[in-house]
Amino acid sequence: MTEPPVTGIAPLRDAAGAAEQFGARAERLARMAALGLPVPGATVLDFDTVRAIAEGARVPAPDPSLGPVLALRGSAGDRRWGGPQAILNVGLCDAVLPALVERIGRRGALAAYARAIRAYAVRVSGLDPEDFDNIHYDRMKLCDTLSEADLLAIVEESKRFYADEVEMPFPQTLEQQLDGAVRAMVDEWHGLTARILRESSGAPADAGLGLILQRMVFGLGQGRSGAGFFQAVDSTTGRAAATGRFLPDAQGNDAARGARTPHMITEAERAAAGQTLPSLQALDPDAFAALARHAAALTSSLGDVFELPFTVEAGTLHILDATPVRRSPSAAVQIAVDLVGQGAITREIALLRVEPRNLIETLHPRIDPNARRDIFGTGLPASPGAATGKICFSPEAAMALHAQGEDAILVRVETSPEDIRGMHAAVGVLTVRGGMTSHAAVIARGLGLPCVVGAGELHLDLRRGRLTAPDGRAFGAGDSITIDGTAGEALAGAPAMLPAVPSAAFDTLMGWADEVRALGVRANADTPADAALARRFKVDGIGLCRTEHMFFEGDRIDVMREMILASNGAERQVALDRLLPMQRGDFEALFGIMEGLPVTIRLLDPPLHEFLPHGQEELAALARAMNLPVEDVIARAEDLREFNPMLGKRGVRLGITMPEIYDMQARAIFEAAHNAGEAAGVPVIPEIMIPLVSANRELELVKARVDSIAAAVAAERGRRLDYRIGVMVETPRGALRAADLARSSAFLSFGTNDLTQMTYGLSRDDAGRFMRDYVAKGVFPEDPFHSLDVEGVGELLLLATNRGRSVRSDLTLGLCGEHGGDPESIRFCKIAGFDYVSCSPFRVPIARLAAAQVTILTEGGGHGAEPVNHGDDSETS
C-alpha cells in the first residue's frame, strides 16, 4: 500500500500506516488526508532523519509547493509520549510579508509576523517570553483594536529587541528559520525532562521523533477567519452532543487559552451557558456542518471519537489534527458502547477501551438529592462517592471499629503511609490539609474510597479528640458524619443515600465482559449486606467469607469472649452451643442471597486476643459477666498476647489446638446448607476453607473432623449433602507443598496478603513506616501489598498452581487477597491458569472488566487495536 520507506523528507501520504517510522500524528494526518478531510498539505521527516539532524546533519530543504510559511509539528511514535509544542509561522520574514499581505490582509499579516518573531525568539533563541510581553503582549491581546501602525511598530520593536539580545538580526529566510526551529524541537525531544516524562509513560530509551512541515494556514486577517476545536460527544457523559469553541482572528489553541471569550460551537451550548456571542453553528452553518461530517467520517474510519482542532482562513475550513476526546470514566463506557452500536468498533475493542480502575468512580452510592444536607465543612472533592460512618481520629481506631463490623470515617490533619491500614479499614477519609494530589487523595482514589481533602476551615484538635466546624459545632470520636467526595463536602449525621445506578451503557459493557471473560470473579463478603451488594455487581459467588467478622457483631462478642476465656472444655462448649445458632443463621442468610452460587467460608482465623477487650473498664465488665476476679481475666488475656501476632496461633493452628471451634463452625455450615437448600428447593454446596495451612497434616486433621461432622449432620437430616473442602494458601510452605495439599483439597485459594507478608518477611502494618521511602528509592518497584509481586510471590503462585494441578487436574484455583481487585494482578491470575479471583464487592466490576480484557488479550482477541484511548496532554496547536 505505502511506498517503500525512505530516509529524508517524504510526502505526508507515506506516513499512513507507518507510525513507527514517522510518528503517530503524521500517521493520523495522512489517514485524515486520505479520507478527504481538509488537512493542509505537508511533508514529513522520519525518525532516522531527525536522529541524523540531532547528530549534526543538515535540515533538508522543504517542498516549495507548501509555500513560504510553514507550521512545524512534532510526531512521536505514541501519542502518550508527548513531544515538543508546534512552532507556527516559520519562514515569515520581510521578504515574504508583501505576499502574505496580499493573501490575508495587512493587519493579519503583521499580527502573524509579530507572533512569528516572538515564537522564534522564545523557542529557538531562548529569550524570555515576558520580555516580549513587555513590548507588546498587552496590546496583542486586544489585537483587533490595534491600528496597522501599532502592529508594524510591534514587529519592528520585536526585531530590534531580538537583534539586541541575540546579537544577530532576526533571520530572514525560510531555510534559516526552519533550521533553527527544527533543531530547537529536536533538542527539546532529547532533553532530560522530556526523556524522563516519556519514559515514565512507557517510551523506550531510543524513542524517535518525526517532524511535520505543514503549509501554514492563517486564522488571522480578512474575511471569516479564526481557530477553534470541535468534538461530537460530551466529555462528561459520553453522549452525542457537538461541543467546542471558536475564536475569530486567532491561531493555534488561542480559543482554549481564554484571553478573549470564544464562541460556543452550537446554539444549544450557547443557550445553556447563557452566552450572547453567537455560536459557530449560527455564524457559519457550513463550517459547522463540515466539522460534524468530518468528525463522523473519522469516527467510522478510525473507531473512536476525536477532538478536531481547526482553522478558518478567509472562510475556508482547515482541519489540523485529531486527538481522541478526553472522557470521564462514565463517558468512556458510554462512548465505547455507542461506537459498537455504530459499527465503528467490535465489542472486544470496546472492552479494551475502558480502564477498569476508573469504573470505581461510577459505583459508589450518592446522597439522595432530596435529603437535607447539613454541611459543616467543605474541601476538595478528592475521590468521588459518599459514605457515612463514625469519626475515627487514628488508623488504629478505624481498624478497631472495622473489626467490630462498623463503618469508620478516618479524620486526619493529613495522611501518611502509616495511615494506609486505617484507610483500608475506613469507608471514607476526611483531611484538613492537602490537595488533589496529596497522599490521602491519591490513595483514596486508588482504593475507590470517598475522600474530601483540604477542609481547612475545620479545626482538628487531636489531643482532645475534637473536630470543630467554623460554625462552632464540635464532633468527637464515634460521632456519625457523612462525606461527599463528589461534592467535596462534610455533612453531619447520616443523610439518606441512593445506591449508585449504573447506566444502561455500563450494564451493556459489563454484559459483554461476562460473555468474553474466561476467569471467574467472586466477592469477599462476610455479611448478608456484603453479599447483597456483591450480587448487585453480578458476582460469580463468594470467594471469601471471613467468619471472624461475624463474631464481632452485637452481643456475640460477649459469648465469643466467654468461649475464649473458658477454663475447661465444658465451659467452652456452653459458649459454643450459644454461638452455633447465630453462625447457622448467618450462613443461611448468605446461602439464601447467593441462590446456589458458590460460597467459600473460611473457618475462624484471627488471633484470639483480638477478640478481647483492652480497656480496664471493659475488662472489669467482662469479669463481672463471667463471674471471675478481674485479675484472672487480665491474666488469661495476657496469656493470649503474642510477640508477632501475624506469625502466631492463628487459623488452622487454632483449629487444631481448640478443635471445638471448627467443629461448631462446620456444624453451623452444614445445618445452614441443609436448611437453605430445603427452603430453596435446590441443594447448596458449601465450600469450606481452612486458613493458614503450612503442613499437610493440618489439613488432614481438620478435614477428618469436618467430614465426620458432615456425616453426623447427614445422619440427623436423613440426607447427604455435597460440600467441598479446600485450603487457603497463605504461607510460603503451603505454596511449596501444594501437591500434598491438593491431594485432599477440592480447591486452593491464595491469600496473597499474608503470602506477601511472609514471602518478604514484612508485615503490612509495619511496612507503612518505610514503604514510601522504599518505593521512592526504587527498592521495590511498587508496594507489593497493592500490586502483586510477580517475581517473588508470583513465582510461589505459579509453582503451587503447577504442583497442585499435577496431582489433581480438576483442582479449583482462586486468589482472594486484595490483589483480587487489581487489574495487573488479575492479568497474572488469568495467565497462571486460575479459575477465579475474589475481591471486595465494590471492585467486582473492575475485576469483571479486567478479566475480560486479559481474556481478549491472551486468547486471540484484541484485533491489534490500541486498547485504552483517552484524551491526554499532548499539544493540539
Place this chain on the structure above:
Amino acid sequence: MTEPPVTGIAPLRDAAGAAEQFGARAERLARMAALGLPVPGATVLDFDTVRAIAEGARVPAPDPSLGPVLALRGSAGDRRWGGPQAILNVGLCDAVLPALVERIGRRGALAAYARAIRAYAVRVSGLDPEDFDNIHYDRMKLCDTLSEADLLAIVEESKRFYADEVEMPFPQTLEQQLDGAVRAMVDEWHGLTARILRESSGAPADAGLGLILQRMVFGLGQGRSGAGFFQAVDSTTGRAAATGRFLPDAQGNDAARGARTPHMITEAERAAAGQTLPSLQALDPDAFAALARHAAALTSSLGDVFELPFTVEAGTLHILDATPVRRSPSAAVQIAVDLVGQGAITREIALLRVEPRNLIETLHPRIDPNARRDIFGTGLPASPGAATGKICFSPEAAMALHAQGEDAILVRVETSPEDIRGMHAAVGVLTVRGGMTSHAAVIARGLGLPCVVGAGELHLDLRRGRLTAPDGRAFGAGDSITIDGTAGEALAGAPAMLPAVPSAAFDTLMGWADEVRALGVRANADTPADAALARRFKVDGIGLCRTEHMFFEGDRIDVMREMILASNGAERQVALDRLLPMQRGDFEALFGIMEGLPVTIRLLDPPLHEFLPHGQEELAALARAMNLPVEDVIARAEDLREFNPMLGKRGVRLGITMPEIYDMQARAIFEAAHNAGEAAGVPVIPEIMIPLVSANRELELVKARVDSIAAAVAAERGRRLDYRIGVMVETPRGALRAADLARSSAFLSFGTNDLTQMTYGLSRDDAGRFMRDYVAKGVFPEDPFHSLDVEGVGELLLLATNRGRSVRSDLTLGLCGEHGGDPESIRFCKIAGFDYVSCSPFRVPIARLAAAQVTILTEGGGHGAEPVNHGDDSETS
C-alpha cells in the same frame, strides 16, 4: 562361602553373613562359633519359617543332637529393633529330669525344672509371675539354702498350680514345650507394642524374626557353675580394663539382677569396690583368661568391643552372645580411636562410630576441683557441664539479659515449651521439679546446656522473685549462681572454672574428621571471647558475627540510644562518630584472634526499639542524658514500636532508611581490617553480610555505599584491601531471587531461623504455645526450629543454591542458623552443596564430626559397616 539359603531349620553356620535372613544375633553367634569361641550348638529358624509359623505352620522338629533341653532366643534383623526375651530350659520335663540329674546333680536339675515351669507358665500360658513368686520365689532367691526336698516340693506345687490355672497338665515333651514357646515369641514379635517400638527405631513394617534353638547349658548344679558377663573395656572411660560380674549357681542374666551379690571379674575391680567375695580372676583364672582371649579375638575380627554373657557349667566356659559394649560419649571416642590403633577398624569407621550430638557432654567447662563449692541445693544431674550466670525467673528475663551480652541461669519450677527461647538464651537451667526425662532435662541435653532438675528442697516464690535454700538463704533475680549439671548441684556465686580438657583420643578423632570432611565449619561468634572459644574448638572461621550484640555492652548502649533517638542527621552522626572507634576495636580484636581465617560480619539487624529502655525510670534517665523532656523520649520510643517486630523495620531495611549506621559499620570494619592486617603482617579479607534482603535493589544500594567507603578508606590508607560482600538469605523471597542476589554477592549465607519462621508463617517466640501439641499430634514430625524442615525450608535452600550457582559457579554458600549445629541439617547442607555451616562455638566439634560423617557416607566411604554401635536395651540372657 555360606550354603544356599534354605527355608526351614538350618545349622547355625548358615547364618554367617545372612543377618537379613536369620537375624543379627544368629549371624553374630555363627561368626563367633566360626572363630572358635565356645558357643553352645544351635540350629536356626529363618524369617520366612517364623512367618509361616505365625500363619499357622507347624514348628519344625529340633535337631536331636542339641539334646533334650533347649534355650530359645529371638534374632531380629537389626539389634536395635529389640525382640522377645529368651525362654530357657525348654523341654525340661519329668522324663528328662533323671538324665539332667545325672548331668548337673539333683539340686541343679530341680532348680532348673522349677524355673522351666515358671517361665513357660508366664511366657507361654500367660499366668501371673506373682503367683509363682507366692509359691516359691522367696525361697528361690535363697536357693542354695533350700533342701532338695524343698526344691522338689516347689516343682510339684508349680506343676499343680499350672494344671489348676490352665486346666491342662504342664506339657511333658520337648515338642509340646517348643511349640508353645516358639508361638509365644512369635506372637510377642507381632504384637502392637513391639511393632510400635521397633518401628520407632526405624524397623520396616514387615521386619522379620529369626529364632535360635540352642543347646541349653546350665549354670546351676555341681562343680564350678554360674552365669555372668564380661567386657574388656571400661564403659565410662573407654580404656582397656576387664570388667563384669559372675554369679555362681545362676542362669541367664541373674548376675545383673542383683538378687544375690555377684563376684567381680578382676581383682582390681574387687579391691576398688572393697568387696570381700573373690573375683572370677581369682576363683577361676582359666575361665578369666579364656574370656579375655575370646573378647580380644572378637574385637579384632568384628571391629568393636563386646560384652560377653557367659555360663560356666561344671567348670566349662560357654559364651552365649556378644553385644557391643555400652559406652559413655567419651568412652565412645576412646574406643573408636583405640580400635583404629589396634588395626581393628579404619579411621572412617571410627568417625562413624561416634554420635556427634553426644560430644557436647565432653566439651563444657567444669568447676575447679580446688575451688570452694558453696552448695545451696541439689537435684538430678540432667545435663552435664557447669555454668555461672545471673538468676532469671522468666524466659523473657533470660532473653533480655542475653541480649545485653550477660549470662543467664534460667530458674523455673519446671519448664514448658514456652520457655524454649529462654533456654536458648540461658547458659544453664535449674528447675525445682522434674526428672531426668522432664522437659527441661530433654531440651537442655539437646542444647548441650548444663542443667539440674528436681531440686525439690529449694523453694521458688515467683511472685516475690525469691529462690530460698533449705538453709534459709534467699536468692533474687540477678544474683550470681553456678550450676553443676554433672554433679546435680546448685552453688552460690561463681567458683573458679576449668575449661574442658578434651582427651587425646578426642583430639585424634577430630583431627581425622578434619582430614576427611569436605564441608567447612565456622562459628557464630559475636565477641572476642566467643571467637577465642571457637578457635579452641578449631573452627574454619567465623560464619556469623552479630554486630548488634556489640552495642549492648557497657556504656555503648547509651550512645546507641542517643543515635536511635536523634532528631536529625547531625545529631545522629555525633553518636555514630562515638560508636565508630568502639566497633573498630571490636573488629580488630576479632581479626586478631582469627589470624586470617574468614570472619563474616553481619551488619546491624534487630529492630531499633530493642535497644530502648522500657521502665519509667530508665526512660527518665535517658531523657536527662539527652536533655530532652521525658514525653519526647517516650513518644519517640513509641514511634519505634511495631505490631510484628519479626516482620518489621529490621536488617537491610534499617540500613537503607538510616544509611549512616551501615556506613559507620563498614568504615569500622575496613579500618580494623587495615589495622589488624598491618599488625599481623598478613592481609585480612573481611566478609560483610547484609541481613534480611528480599529484593536485589536492597543489596545494590547497600553494596554501592560499602564499596565507596572501602574506596575512601583505601585512599586514606594508601592501600587497597580485598573484601567480600554477601547476603544473609532469611526471607523466602531472598531465596527465590538468589540468582539476582548472586550476581552482586561473593557469598550467600542462609539464616534458617528466620527463613523457617517466614516459610511457615510462624514465629519461634509464639510457636512455643502449641509446638508440643503439634509435634505430639504429628502435625509437624519435629520442631522445625530444631531440625531443618527439609520439605519446605529445605526446598527453598536447594532452589536458592541452584539459582545462585547457576549465575556464579564460585559462589560461597553457607548456613548460619541454629540448624548449623544439628547433624541431620549438616547432612542436608553437604548434600545440597554448601561450603560451610556455622554454629555456636560449643557445637563446633559436633559439626566437624557430622561433616566428616556425611562426607564419608556421600563420597564413597563407609565400607558398609554399621556406623553407630552403642550398647542398647536388647536382652542378653
